[in-house]
Amino acid sequence: MRYDSYTRLINGKHPLPEGYVPKQLTDIGLPFQASSQDSRRLLEIRTAQAALRLFQSAQRDGLNLYGISGYRSYQCQKQLYGQNPYVAAPGTSEHQSGLALDVSCAEAGFALTEEFAFTSEGSWLSRNASLFGFIIRYPKGKENITGFPWEPWHIRYVTRALSNYLALTGQTLEEYYALRPF
Numbered sequence: 001m002r003y004d005s006y007t008r009l010i011n012g013k014h015p016l017p018e019g020y021v022p023k024q025l026t027d028i029g030l031p032f033q034a035s036s037q038d039s040r041r042l043l044e045i046r047t048a049q050a051a052l053r054l055f056q057s058a059q060r061d062g063l064n065l066y067g068i069s070g071y072r073s074y075q076c077q078k079q080l081y082g083q084n085p086y087v088a089a090p091g092t093s094e095h096q097s098g099l100a101l102d103v104s105c106a107e108a109g110f111a112l113t114e115e116f117a118f119t120s121e122g123s124w125l126s127r128n129a130s131l132f133g134f135i136i137r138y139p140k141g142k143e144n145i146t147g148f149p150w151e152p153w154h155i156r157y158v159t160r161a162l163s164n165y166l167a168l169t170g171q172t173l174e175e176y177y178a179l180r181p182f
C-alpha cells in the first residue's frame with residue numbers, strides 16, 4: 001500500500017516510515033486553539049479542505065468546532081512518547097500522516113476528553129463526520145480492535161467513499177483491512 005494513500009491503515013502493526021512527511025501540508029485557516037505559527041495547524045491539503053467544509057457545516061447549525069492538533073512530525077511524536085509512554089509510538093500516530101485532526105469546543109473547555117462526545121458539537125461531529133470523508137477513528141466499544149481507548153475527538157480523513165462505507169457497516173479501519181489483502 002502506498003504511504004500517501006488516503007485510505008491507508010496506520011497503527012502499531014502498520015507504522016509510517018521515520019522520514020515520512022505528507023506532501024502539501026497547509027494551514028487552511030480553521031479556527032484553532034494554537035498560535036498562528038504552530039505546526040499543529042497543518043493538515044494534508046485535501047484533508048484540510050474537507051475539514052473546512054465540515055467546520056462550516058457545523059457553523060451553519062450554530063456549532064463551533066475548534067482544531068486542537070493536526071499534523072505532528074515523527075520527531076515531535078518521538079519527543080511526546082519520551083515524555084508520556086501512553087501516547088502513540090513514533091511512526092504509529094495518524095497525526096504524522098496529516099490526515100488526522102483532534103477537535104474540541106468551548107463547552108468541553110477545548111480539552112480532548114470523553115466529555116466532548118456529550119456536547120452539542122461532539123454529538124454533531126459523530127453524526128456528520130462521515131458526510132465529509134472523516135471517521136471517528138477510535139470508537140467506543142472497539143477498543144480491543146483499534147488498540148486505542150475511545151477518542152471521540154480524533155477524526156481521520158479517509159475519503160467520502162470509504163467514510164460512508166465504514167459508517168454504514170459500522171466497521172473500523174482495522175476490520176475493513178482484515179477482510180482485504182493490502
Ligand SMILES: [Zn+2]
Nearest residue numbers: 100101102154
Ligand atoms: Zn488524535
